[in-house]
Amino acid sequence: MALNPVYRTPLIARPTEELREKLESIWADPPGLYGWLATTDHKKIGHRYLTTAFVFMLVGGLEALGMRLQLAQPNEHLLPPNLYNQFFSMHGMTMIFLYALPILSGFSNYLWPLILGTRDMAFPRLNAFTYWVFLLAGIFLYIGFWNGKGTNVGWFNYVPLASRPYNPDWNVDIYSLGMVFLGISTTAGAVNFIATMFRTRAPGMSISRVPIMIWGTLVSNVGILFAVPAVSLDFMLLWCDRRFGTHFFDAAAGGRPLLWQHLFWIFGHPWVYAIVLPAMSIVSQALPVYCRRPLVAQPAVVLATILTMVLGFGVWVHHMFSTGLPVIAMGFFSAASFVIVIPSAVSVFAWVATIWTGRPVFTTAFKFFAAEVVLFVIGGVSGFMTAAVPLDWQLTDTYFVVAHLHYVLIGINVFPVIGGIYHWFPKMTGKMMSEKLGWWNFWLMFIGFNLGFFPMHISGLLGMPRRIYTYPAEIGWGTANLITTIGSFVFALGVLLFVINVIRSLLVGAKAPANPWDADTLEWSVTSPPPSYNFAVIPHVATIHPLWEGRLEGETLSILHEGPVLDHEHEMPGTTALDAEPDVILKQPSHSLVPLCMALLIAGMFVGLLLEMWWVAAGCMLAMIPALLWWFWPRVETGWAVRA
């Protein structure tokens, strides 16, 4: 049949109104509930990731406020010990797994195809699938919290405390299975980002012209690909120990509790980089826009990003210095942890030089990005301190470590994320955010954060251990804790103002032009919000700053107004990995319910495993076979030259 020719020569033309209407009819989702559930539009999925992850952050934030009220004064009785254990465990789990990475996936999902100059991700249905799995796994991880079965031994869940004799209820089972469940989403997302990077960049966007935002997420996702298996395996083995009587971590039968820690931190430390490198790349991408110049030493920053991730796989033992390991091992991992400072400093100096040599425009987004640089330095120095073994022995498991990790994770993740929202909100919604509210939003968050978390260094140096639910009055930690609690509420007020600003701007915000910040990358060349098909004609990219070429090169080199018209079905160009030369016309799948069905089947399987209803788990697994056949069935519209 002539439905699907093997070769075609795409028409090169300028976009017309008819073309835009035709593309809209091809790419827009069908109306109603079906369209909502079946969408594979990366922009909608990105919105969902951002919203869901932010809701999880608010929930995790409320848990933190509960803990801060309990610790505000000595001998308080707001949260009993058992509930306090669940509060800090759920808080850590929520922030690290359900907020920090998914929010970045939200940015990447929304922005990648727009920055890369294409129309969708490499695997659109997989993209929808990752979101549904993330949502369902997040709900799964919370199913026990309401009746005292939330995970309760900290987010790193050490055995033997997490093993069955010491923790017989469902708390840890829910956490274990939930983490394996969530790992599916994270891994599938990583596969999608990697294929998107190497296959779908706009023609001409050779490897040296890839914007830095892409690099941060790519490197993070390559790390995820090799790190997440360690934690999924770890939790799976723990669940087997708990439910089937295996002995992986059971010292009495030849297992080793330290195996848990090794596998956990082999994952855990790269994960830190997985959740900060994309956020750092948000800063590297957007901060220069407000400095009115390109990022200083962009190639060095890219190489430093890659080096950080590589080194990040060789430092996990610095989380285990107090477990009695051989001195030679500690020396090696301590040195490796010091070395990581070098690539981190490359980014910091590049940002400082960009601000220094630029002409900064002090928008709210700029303030958040500049604050990130400051907080990164503070959190980096306290990390550098604990990389030294003797000091770590003194500080481990104290509030000093809590202060360090919050400077790192709030400083390098939350601040760039909020700044990133201020930066891309006009693109995503077509509305400008209020700068006046933004001013209050920023200063409340910045002052509240430092007021709340800096005194934790002091409480830690005074010897206050983390994870205690209360402390006696005479020990002298009351003042530092009271200041911390006040600071955390000021910070929360800042976050509340941010939420108000988002809602207010959505309702009554000024209309956003295509490029309100006069930025340099391709997402700003389309309307705000972008049309469902992103680009009417596929752009051809000639430099790393396609929209600044007039000023930087003296003439416009990229071709954005004329290009291949791919208007048959869901089509976009596939390009070579290094040179981004077009070598195929990809036929992308469109809206489908199969990703949601697969996610629900996986959820059913994990619920079956949790309740030990083996027939439910087995039934769901068997049902995946037809679901996957449906997913991958050869169809004409996905590029098979066969009869329909």
Add this chain to the structure above:
Amino acid sequence: MNSNIYRPPTYEETTEPRTLPVGKAGWRTPGWWGVLALIGTEAAVFSYLIFSYFYLQSQTLQPWPPSGLPPLRYAAPSTAALLISIGTMWWAERGARLGSGGRLLSGLLITLLLGVCYVILQCFDWHDEPFLPRSGAYGSLFFAITSFHVLHAAIGVLVLAAMIWWSALRHITAERYTPITVTALYWYFVVAAWIAVFITLYLLPWITPH
């Protein structure tokens, strides 16, 4: 389109219409990258399992394996079956590229049968072992590693069955054979992972002093 040698495109070339293959064209589809990434992450799981094996071995004062040398009665022929299946899978994939439906179908079918042989032989091997998953850390890890691999092989067998079905329906042509390439890559990985598992669990105890 035939030359893979790079030369920078000129301005005219970038605006010049060019003829491109449409849809699932060999390794040009994203699926090729997708399966490579999948192999990377699955290989990581096997690496961490083998890491756990060597870690527990390094920490134990008992004999390792605790119940004597692992029997090769079933593991040796199952390894042979998987090694032969590399050749038959390659034969099938070349057949798909050349548009030879017979080569494709026969190659897939033999690969599938060899995969089933491996799974059955491994079940006998489990039955043959003097320990159980609950017997101790070694038994737990032995069954975890081998069953994780059998799971991968079983998934591979199911995928091969789907490929046979599609080939019989003539969905696979000389222009659009990507699913076969992707399946072949996955199957090579299953075999490679088994070689690592076989050397670690079955061969090393025979050649190291204990």
